[in-house]
Amino acid sequence: MSGFSPDWLALREPADHAARNPQVLAAVGSTFAGRQSLSIIDLGCGTGSNLRGSYSALPVRQHWTLVDADSRLLSVARRKLAQWADEAQEQGEELVLRKGDKTLTVDFRQADLNKELEWVLGWQPDLVTAAALFDLSSVRWLERFVASLVSMRLPLYTVLTYDGRESWQPAHPDDQRMLAAFNHHQHTDKGFGPAAGPEATEALAQAFRKAGTAVTVGESPWQLGVDHADLVRELAAGIAAAVAETGHVAPAAIASWLEAKRSATSVSVGHQDLWARPV
Structure with a gap:
């Protein structure tokens, strides 16, 4: 999977961090509270936002392997992480960061998770993590x-898996028709076969529970208001473009809906976080 621009990922990062479920993150942190160090693999890492959103709850020494199919995003991740850290040092191919009381060593690996999943997981980390990834994957791949x-x-x-819910203010007569068409588009192939879309978290949870794994799920909705005008505008444009590809809504109706969203005062977009651990 690729095709996500660094600009879009940067625009959504503050909303992603604000939406992250604090109880689920705290549960992850408490599991590893007795550890001095931890190794983590971040799948579909983009520009490193998930690391920046998770690191504070994890042990003082962390070794991250950031994995993405897009070499451009990996390059941006290296640069953004170096800028974000209090101190940054190149150590061969690794980046050594200091942020507050944490020391993070970061590797960057390009990999196709469709073809190389087992190879990546075979690196045997202490923790596997991902953000805004699994709704793009097929149920079979999950x-x-x-x-x-x-x-x-x-x-x-895993955090910020889209769950199919949206609520706009002020409401528009075509909101539900647009949402239905958008969710239909979410099930199209994103590189892993027909995508699970809004059902991804439930598919993950069911598979884990069937295997006897403990699962915790928490809500992590975007709550966007007038302070997020640029993100709201790009969100509406992205929804309109996806709906246009389905052919389920007439172009004139899409254009009318998109124009109305220029005056949106708020929007909530549903996501879910999940923590699964062996028992």
Whole structure:
């Protein structure tokens, strides 16, 4: 999967961090509270936002391997992380960061998770994590992924998986028709077969529970208002473009809806976080 621009990822990062479920993150942190160090693999890392959103809850020494299919995003991640840290030092291919009381060593790996999933998981981290990834994956791939995690007894912390819910203010007569068409588009192939879309978190949870793995799920909705005008505008444009590809809504109706969203005062977009760990 690729095609996400660094500009879009930068625009959504503050909203992503604000939406992250604090109880689920605290549960992850408490699991590793007795550890001095932790190794983490971040799947579909983009520009490193998930690391920046998770690191504070994890042990003082962290070794991250950031994995993405897009080499451009990996390059941006390296640069953004170096700028974000209090101190940054190149150490061969690794980046050594200091942020507050934490020391983070970061590797960057390009990999195709469709073809190389088991190879990546075979690096045997203490924790596997991802953000805004699994709604793009197929149910079949998710079941394969869970089976691999369970066989290796690897825990998973994933955040911001889209769950199909939206609420705009002020409301528009075509909101529900647009949402239905958008959610239909969310099920199209994103590189892993027909995507699970809004059902992804439930598919993950069911597969884990069937395997006897403990699962915690928490809400992590975007709550966007007038302070997020640029993100709201880009969100509406992205929804309109996706709906246009489905052919389910007439172009004139899409244009009318999109124009109305220029005066939107708020929007809530549903996401879910999940923490699964062997028992």
